[in-house]
Amino acid sequence: MPSKYERILSDCRAKNVLWEDPDFPAVQSSVFYYQTPPFTFQWKRIMDLADNGSASGSTSASGSVSASASASVSGPVFLNEMAEFDVVPGKMGDRWLVSCLGLLSSLRNLFYRVVPADQTLASAHGVFRFRLWWCGEWVEVLVDDRLPTINGRLAFMQPQSSNCFWAALLEKAIAKLHGSYEALKYGTRSDGLTDLLGGVVRQMPILADTVRPQTLKELLTTTCIVTCLADTGASVAKKNVAERMPNGILVNVNYR
Numbered sequence: 001m002p003s004k005y006e007r008i009l010s011d012c013r014a015k016n017v018l019w020e021d022p023d024f025p026a027v028q029s030s031v032f033y034y035q036t037p038p039f040t041f042q043w044k045r046i047m048d049l050a051d052n053g054s055a056s057g058s059t060s061a062s063g064s065v066s067a068s069a070s071a072s073v074s075g076p077v078f079l080n081e082m083a084e085f086d087v088v089p090g091k092m093g094d095r096w097l098v099s100c101l102g103l104l105s106s107l108r109n110l111f112y113r114v115v116p117a118d119q120t121l122a123s124a125h126g127v128f129r130f131r132l133w134w135c136g137e138w139v140e141v142l143v144d145d146r147l148p149t150i151n152g153r154l155a156f157m158q159p160q161s162s163n164c165f166w167a168a169l170l171e172k173a174i175a176k177l178h179g180s181y182e183a184l185k186y187g188t189r190s191d192g193l194t195d196l197l198g199g200v201v202r203q204m205p206i207l208a209d210t211v212r213p214q215t216l217k218e219l220l221t222t223t224c225i226v227t228c229l230a231d232t233g234a235s236v237a238k239k240n241v242a243e244r245m246p247n248g249i250l251v252n253v254n255y256r
Helices: 004-015 095-106 108-114 166-178 182-186 189-197 212-219
Strands: 042-045 127-134 137-144 146-150
Touching (some): 004 127, 108 127, 108 189, 146 166
Antiparallel strands (some): 042 146, 127 137
16 A cells, blocks of 8 residues: 555655645744744745756646756756765754764764655655654654744754755754644753654763763664763753854764
């Protein structure tokens, strides 16, 4: 039996339209559910965000696909395996989630479990799928490619130079799972790593502890995924700015 994703994709291809997710619509409440921000978000599809004219496809007002939406090397793409992870939180995103996605991108086998590689902007018809760990099992989350913008720029997660949009779409899938983008404001790295990697996440402060370093050394010999990050405590007010310590280490970034 075809999956929900396959049924939606087949239907969009037959009708030559781009999918609009009825369960996570492009409305204000999908961004902020409880609070009311002092501005209105505009939702744009990825191909409409291209500012270099390299995307050969376009979308009519009715949502029909007027041409092949293939992109050149410099145009927007879903995933480029050769590109480095260059994602930033954007004006309203959260650095803790960027840090989690950076770690995921370095674990390629686990990455492709979460982000199926057989997806492109050209063939997706606006529907993308991701697999996330939720309530003790892997679930498939579908999202369309309409993303919230402020003054024409993505409001949340965005690539700096690679033009790869898998991270922005994955962020949307996580927001959908939790109810809104606003819900991610209250998330933690432990929450993010659990959603992305499954299993149990354990935090171990090791500063001024004579036992924890030995425990950490033992964990490195197991199949556990071990990461380290530095938290100076002073970075909270500037959580969307990557602070660098005198030794070159970025604060609140997962290293492994």
